[in-house]
Amino acid sequence: MAEKAPFDPFARADSYVGRTVSRAAANAAVAGRGRFTDDVVLPRMLHAAFLRSPYAHARIRSIEVEAARRQPGVALVMTGTDLKRICTGPWVGTLACFPGMKSAPQYPMAVDKACWAGEPVVLLVARTRAEAEDAAQLVDIAWEELPAVVDKHTALARDAPVIHAGLGDNLAFRRSIDTGEVEAAFASADVVVEETFEFGRHTGVSLEPRSVLAQYDKATGKLTIITSSQCPHMIQRVFAEMLGVPDHNVQIIAPDVGGSFGLKIHSYGDEVATVAAAMQLGRPVKFVADRLESFVSDIHARENAIKARIAVKRSGEILAFDLDVLSGAGAYSQYPRTSVFEANQILNITGGPYRHRHYRARATVVYLNKPPSSQYRAVGHPIGNAVGEHLVDQAAYRLGIDPIEMRRRNVFADDAYPAVSASGIKLKDLSHQRCLEVLVERMGYEALRQEQAHLRQRGIQRGIGIAAFIKGTSPGPLGYYGSGGAPISLQDACVIKLEPNGGVICAVGVTEQGQGTNTIMGQIAATTLGIPIEAVRVISGDTDAVPYGGGTFGSRAAAIGGEAVYQAARDLRAEILAIAGELLQAEPTALDIVDGVVVDAAGTRRLPLAEVGRICHFQLGELPSSLQPVLSHTRRFRLQEDLYIFANGVHGAYVEVDAETGFVRLIKHWVVEDCGRLINPQLADEQVRGGCVQGIGGALYEHLIYDAAGQLNTGSLVDYLVPMAAEMPDIDVAHVQTLSSVSELGAKGVGESGTGAAPAAVMNAVNDALRPFNARVTAQPITPESVLMALGRI
């Protein structure tokens, strides 16, 4: 009987969940009709430009702005000191969950001294951006250059300059994990592999730069901010708090967002200054970062040096990992998410796929005179995975064990969950064994090894790299932000409404940056309700229109926001069926909704939703007076005791190294990953592919290189190399679906899994190619120069 079966809409033959559905927004984009922040023009709008510090570390003796103020078209010139007077106070980027962490107070623009080259110092607002930039040239600042702290290895030296005297030294944070008996494990090992690693500094390079357009209505006190943000509610609180406007009077609208990757989950001083200017002037003010200032003002990430070792038995059994992480942050810890997550995550996830019981890891995070670092796609995972997987491979080679077999012998068994990793994280619903076997099959692993051996005889050096991974997704409120005290909501919500025509509006707190969030929310809502997907419109990215939520970060939109949509839609369905039961004089549990029509147990079409909508909105007299339809349902979802929903998978990379030039050619890349329930296979695949390429960029090309004075030498797209089409391989993506047990939808995050493990697979592949030369590379990006140096050719 239908009424006895558990409600499982995703098992239905007409389920949209599990099917590829095209994104409606793509139709606008291919016609040139996207709408990004910089496309919005408001009456009387002005434009902001910033004068930024030319020095990495320098005291401001004086600032003379009168000449700039007199320039044609200039409406406002504001120094850091001017802005400080109208701000409620400085940011301090610490969280209670990181005991002992310290950070200096930070104002939106430099006040007495600048602490990185690129820090905003003076805001200029004029009729056009060009006029604002003209005026900036007339600002006269008397600088006194100070010694800069640029190298993380010497930042804590006794004679190192101290960036913030109030902190005493340049130390931001230390954390350690020690299971105990690590030395004994190493002493009992048959093989120990030890290595040092360097990871270069990266930045997100979203193609659309950071953009903000602020408008303040002095009559009502309403502040409206159109901005390219992943987290409208978080940034609402940040602006409200900093500028003394009540949260509920601040509307954040995120229109089309042109790439984000974590760099648009943060708060930036130049954006606060722009909003402050709009409030002061009572006119709309727009700021769009240009590419050059993006490089020195967007969030940075990944700068870490690591010394690590692995202890292994002759059987291949991994006994222990031991690592020491030195993480180079920027001049301040980023408010409110901090600059210590990368190091923290490296400690959490290194060696995460494996069953070893002994683990010791220490992290030291130091301040440098560079732009603040913080969360960027796959936070810490590219580094932890590269270190752990390199050690596993090298240990396997020493033992004569194939890298696949080495992993087979050490991963957690698929039936071993729940489990706890040696680093102390709880693991559930993972599938390392199945993913490995699928990878072996997809790669044609044995044949590939034969091809490699054959080509090696002809002097062609190819390498195969394997990297298993875990990925923390969908953080919960008991985790860092929640218990740490950050104003970031770790729940997310959906408000779903039935309209008079039978259409449905679904408003969600999670946001869309092109990954297809809105589309998958529509798939979940339509499937749960039993209506055509065209009957659903999803709204996101407007704090006036959506329920409060954290937005999109940490691969949380599908798993957290999607479950909220599912639960809200289930509630709406139940109400519709209750009303239909009344109208049809039938038992609601004997009814269902199929293709937008209420059907009875025999499947007979009884009542279209348009009729339910019409009656419930316009013809309420047809209902008994005891029945008051609501037809608007809200559900919130959050993790309970879990810190994350972990996803897992394994990458395979196939590369060719030219031993004469040091060039690495990527031939093919494979990913098998488990993001739980696959909602839209195409969109999931494309998240993985895009993520892989972002990871490969970091592994082979991208590098923010600073000179000894703290000047960025690679601050343009000419010098900071991003992956382009010609160098990238085709990427084969396959999925294993182990549903998450923490929700009914069963989804886990997928957006960062490519980025998190691709660098590990590529580095392992390069080193596999270099094995005949007994050479290794352990610094990323892996450049032709570093390959030739490893080969002893230069």
Next chain:
Amino acid sequence: MSEQTQPISLTVNGERFSRSVPVRQHLVDFLRTELGLTGTHLGCEHGVCGACSVRVDGALVRGCLLLAVQADGADVVTIEGLDATGEIADLQQAFVQRNALQCGFCTAGMLLAAAELLRAPARQTRAEIRRHLSGNFCRCTGYQSIIDAVAATLERRSEGGGGRG
């Protein structure tokens, strides 16, 4: 200093415009701010990313590297114009079906660049398509879906005798 301007007349997407423009204004700022053609995007303003690609007198041009005054007398086509004529309707459809875009910021430039290949439709290897598009930066897709969409369109056109979908 006062802004120095110069009059220009040009055709954009088949329509004639005469405007007085700042001599330092580049073509894309002119298209976006003066004509409201916001489909063309600025990604780097130093000629690397390709987001600002437009067609000027039939040639693919980086709109950030050309001043508006240099386009005096020119015939300019932007993504809005390409969309209106239907010249790449099949390619646009392939982009949507193959999800060859995510945020959509690079898409106009990518389509303009791919349209060059389609004007002489011949079978191209994936490597050739990759090389042709390697002046256009996409941070979202990893490129494979874009290559797939262009390859599929090229294939359909060469099968269909260069038809326009």
